[in-house]
Amino acid sequence: MTAYSRGKTMKAIVTLENGQFTLKDVPIPQASAGEILVKITASAQNPVDWKTALLHKKPNNILGCDFAGTVVELGPEVPDTLRHVGERVAGCVQGGIAPNGAFAEYVVMQAALAIALPDSVSFEDGAQLGVACFTACLALYDCLKLPTPDHPVEESSSVLIWSGTSATGQYAVQFAKLSGMRVIATASPKHFELVKALGADEVYDYANSQTPRKxxxxxxxxxxxxxxxxxxxxxxxxxxxSLSKEGGTIATLLPYVSRSKGVQxxxxxxxTILGKELTFPFAYPAVEEHRQSAMEYAKLISALLAKGKLKPVPVKVFPNGLQSVHDGFEYMGAGKVHAExxxxxxxxTPGID
Ligand SMILES: NC(=O)c1ccc[n+]([C@@H]2O[C@H](COP(=O)([O-])OP(=O)(O)OC[C@H]3O[C@@H](n4cnc5c(N)ncnc54)[C@H](OP(=O)(O)O)[C@@H]3O)[C@@H](O)[C@H]2O)c1
Structure with a gap:
């Protein structure tokens, strides 16, 4: 069992008010009703992490959204039929806006949103699941209303996953295929085989001006x-x-409006899976339906992992743990992340056992 005693501090990547951040000792967060405390083994980085540090500029918050680790404490009102101490889990929180985040030794999260990590999935692979998988599921199932892998389509229809090599895209391709869709994706030519191996039926070069026409x-x-x-x-x-002249629906990951007639x-x-009102990156009301959906997605993802049906994005471990976050932000900010x-x-992390 993980050694853990209340009252100790932990090391975490904490924001400063000038958009910078530092590794320092802070109190371990406390699990409130419905939450669990997780001792993190590995954390994964998302583009939103460096964007939050740069744009939010509020001090004393812990950066990082995605993590995998071991449950060390159940908060009030968490039944032991739902979660147990010692359980291997993965998940995500909104990092950088509160003294709770994934670039730390411990994090608190909603118990019902945890993904159960089977022994066959390493913590390093599991750390990337939260943001990418929940985003892909919200986009395909809540937004586009496609059938889920539990009730796959009988007569195949097509879905386009633009940027099938991105972390979110790699999971979207896999979920859409598991739903029985004909999956069309885009990627750079060096990643065509990778995206096909994830289940894409056709892959096109996103940089080729003829791709939408094709x-x-x-x-x-x-x-x-x-x-x-x-x-x-x-x-x-x-x-x-690329869509029909009669229009269609695009689930976007950054806000934009289409100029094409009939395209929403x-x-x-x-x-929004957290079911709370958001103030950053945009003002957004609480969406309880998304939290309810996410609880089902957590079960779906856990079941697919247990059956070996989800392939992780290739992991690139930076050498010095949390001390490497500066380098990770620089690498990602410079556009060097490619299918990893x-x-x-x-x-x-130096100073952490
Ligand atoms: N709204 C949300 O909740 C949410 C959630 C997750 C992510 N996001 C946002 O979605 C974006 C993607 O995030 P991510 O973590 O999935 O990405 P990522 O893994 O960092 O994406 C890297 C990939 O982008 C691909 N790429 C580069 N230029 C492209 C282009 N012009 N067209 C298509 N693909 C291109 C590259 O493909 P090749 O290697 O094949 O060249 C590369 O592998 C970010 O802006 C992120 O902030 C939003």
């Missing part, structure tokens, strides 16, 4: 559903023009 032709102008996992630069136009865009925000997930092993 997707339109391949689907005979019938494509109605897309998830844009890049959602910036040229993709609003590229994704919109819906912003998907992973944090920056991951930190907490015990690699």
């Amino acid at each position: 997707i339109f032709a391949s689907t005979r102008g019938s494509l109605r559903h897309a998830m844009d996992c890049f959602s910036q630069d040229r993709t609003p136009n590229q994704v919109s023009t 865009t819906h912003l998907v925000l992973a944090y 997930k920056i991951t930190y092993r907490i015990s690699d």
Whole structure:
């Protein structure tokens, strides 16, 4: 069992008010009603982590959203039929806006949103599941209303996953395939085989100006559903023009409006699974339905992992644990992330056993 005694401090990556951050000792957060305390073994990095540090600029918050570790304490009102001390779990929180985040030795999270991690999945692989899997599920099932893997389609229809190599895209391709969809994806040519191995039926080069026309032709102008996992630069136009002339729906990961007639865009925000009103990165009301959906997604993801049906994004472990977060932000900010997930092993941090 993990050694843990209340009242101790922990090391964490804590924000400063100038958009910078530092590794320092802070109090271990406390599990409130319905929450669990998790001792983190590995944390994974998302683009939102460096964006939050840079834009939020409020001090004393802990950065990092994604983690995997071991349950060390159940808060009030958490039945031991739901979670147990010693359980291996993965999950996500909204990092950088409160003194609770994934770039730390401990984190508190909602017990019902934890993903049960089977022994066959390492903590390093499990750390990346939270944001990417919940975002993919919200986009495909809550937003686009596609069938879930529990009730796959009988007659296959198509969905476009733009940026199938991104972390979110890699899981979206897998979930859509498990739902029985015909999956069309985009990637750079060096990653075509990787995206096909995840289940994509067709993969096109996102940088080729002919790609929307080819997707339109391949689907005979019938494509109605897309998830844009890049959602910036040229993709609003590229994704919109891949769709049917009669229109369709795009789940976007950054906000934009399509200029194509009949094309609706819906912003998907992973944090809405928390069922709380958001003030950052956008003001957004609490969406209790998303929290309810996420509880089902946590069970679905756990079941798929236990059956070996979800492939992790290749992990890139930075060498010095939390001490490497500066380097990880620089690497990601410079656009060097390609089909990989920056991951930190907490015990690699100098000063942490
Ligand atoms: N709204 C939300 O809740 C939410 C949740 C998760 C992520 N996001 C946002 O979604 C975006 C993706 O996040 P992520 O973590 O999934 O990404 P990521 O893993 O960091 O994405 C890296 C990949 O992007 C691909 N890429 C680069 N330029 C592209 C382009 N022009 N078109 C298509 N793909 C391109 C590259 O593919 P190749 O290697 O094949 O070149 C690369 O592998 C970020 O902006 C993030 O902030 C939002």
